[in-house]
Amino acid sequence: MEALMTEAHLTALDLTVRLDLAIATVKRIMRDLKSDGSLKREGSDKTGRWIVIRADDKNPSMLNSDNKN
Numbered sequence: 001m002e003a004l005m006t007e008a009h010l011t012a013l014d015l016t017v018r019l020d021l022a023i024a025t026v027k028r029i030m031r032d033l034k035s036d037g038s039l040k041r042e043g044s045d046k047t048g049r050w051i052v053i054r055a056d057d058k059n060p061s062m063l064n065s066d067n068k069n
Helices: 002-006 012-019 023-035
Strands: 039-042 049-052
Touching: 002 012, 002 049, 012 023, 023 039
Parallel strands: none
Antiparallel strands: 039 049
């Protein structure tokens, strides 16, 4: 989750390389985080960004992406 907080544009494949985990593991973790409301995707799959919602925050932490829309 820390990686997504600093680089909101990362893909599941990027995370597998950074975390040395299987793609299925990363997708499962992301699915679980999305279902419990801790992670949300804004925008398209190609140019969007991840929004990490911390339990202690009532408002989502908006993360900048290197991609400009």
